[in-house]
Amino acid sequence: MNLKELASRLGLSPTTVSRALNGYAEVNEATRERVMAEAKRHNYRPNTRAIRLATGRAFAVGHVIPVATRHEIVNPIFADFIAGAGETYSRNDYDMLLSVVPDDQEEETYRALKSKGNVDGVIVHAPRMNDPRIALLHKIDMPFVVHGRATGAALPYSWLDVNNRRAFQRATEFLLDLGHRRIGLVNGLEFMDFAIRRRTGYVDALTARGLTPEPALMASDEMTEISGYRAARKMLMLPAPPTALLCASMISGMGARRAVQDMGLVMGRDVSVIIHDDDLSYMKNGDDVPLFTATRSSVREAGRLAAEMLLELIANPSLGPREKLLEAELIMGQSTGPAPV
Template sequence: MNLKQLSQMLALSQTTVSRALNGYPEVNEETRRRVVDAAKRHGYRPNPSARRLATGKTGMIGYVLPTGTSVDIDPHFVEFLSGLGDYARAHELDLVLSPADADDQETTYRRIVANRQVDAVYISSPRPADRRIALLHGLGIPFIVHGRSDGHDFDYSYIDIDNEGAFHEATRLLLQLGHQRTALINGDTRETFAIHREQGVRRALAGSGLSLDGRHVLSMAMTEENGYRAARRLLEGADAPTAILCSSLIMALGVVRAARDLNVSIPGDVSLIAHDDVFPWLRPENFSVPLATTRSSIRAAGARVAERLAARISGLESEIRGEVWPVDVVVRGSVAGVPR
């Protein structure tokens, strides 16, 4: 079925049907739903070239994917992409991945904007004063950042979790249990989320008159092997911590392995709390000792980014707005009172 046939069947103009399918705000909700239902029922899919000619829209969301020997595909990114893809598929949107040299992503951003390859883009893993955000702000294409970047003199749209608040509350829990030597195995502190998490730990400790020992802060890429190496360094060192905060469930796998190799009991000798991104294939309750976590779904964040980008493309969202999601602390068997 083509657009003309669909519009004749619904007794609507082709323009109205096209606008309804592309989410234009001037089409009322009842008409939009009627058109979308009919399109699904009769298997109508808009021709990309025709849609672009009729609306000026490609129906595509762009992402510049850094590549190179120094770049590892993070499982967190894959989970985020799954959530974004779920929403995009259900709303007739496509996702375009544009590979770029990790050290020269700006050239690729300029090319996809100049060629009008996509209607909107999103940015992930932002750093303070991130140049990609400043570039897209200047180029004028709709975009949303997954995370935050401090140091800009303009506002931009983003979706983030309360990283500082999450690690502040996790540290407070450990303090209430009597822990005064707490370590942090963090992500890459060139990225804002890791900076905010360390700030949360330091703020909670300062509230109890304590400080974070420099020997007890380790920052690195969030892999199982790095978690293992960091935990061994901490647990074999002088004044070993009685509690560890870990920025990733994947790194926590390495921490648990290191503790087992060193005959260190969790939580008898050391308590452990990790950030949990709700991976369907790695559940904290299934660890040998159920793992306490700060919980947030990165898949849900991906779906929300896609939803807001779709709204910006259609004109339903025009204001610049940031979202910060609260994070729950889930207490399980990996935390206990300080060892005596």
């Protein structure tokens, strides 16, 4: 079936059907739904090349990844986010353009994507405080959604984030309720916005109980197994070691568990450990009973939702900034218990 035949069945002009299929705002929602339903019923798929020529749209979304040696994007969690976003793109006949570039060419890459018309919008990863990419993307008029938030950004922007401050506040409160008073934080890199918010939640929970946060019980590094191991081991060798550790990811938590075991201690009895679990499809937190007590939020679902937000902004440029804050669950596992006497 071609476009003319589909339009004839619907009693509409080919132009109206084409615009309905391609998300033009001037087509009312009832007509759009009727066209989409009929197209699906007859397995009609528009000619993507022709649509691109007619609309000037690329039907592609960009992800620009800087090659930084000390950068959270090296974490394999990124793969699950991309997988979730990819599901949304595929469902909407969009392609994904992944650009891995040297750090000093990131701005140039965004400008090139815009000038060449290679993508209709981008998702911004790993936001930092006062992130300069937000002002740049506004300036070049590129639709975008930020995965996370950028504290200090002067311009409005669309974002999707997990409530990192609340998640780590709640986890710290849980450990305090178990009687722990010396709690270590094994955090991510703290020029990253999410890590700043997690530290804030941890500090807020301690100070609310009259405890003074100690620099010796706080570490900031890449979320790798070896970094988690080194940070946890250093804390556990203190004259007054922590009885609990709060880790920024499952991967760093695995390093903390190894450090606990190397010290001849038992996780969950001598030292409690809480991780942040991104509910990864390829790295599960145990089977029926979680290995780690965790603050859990699916990064794959975040990818799906962020992609949906961006496609909405591309289809309807008049939409204002969109914001979505996801809450993390606190999942009970085998890695926590009362503070040792």
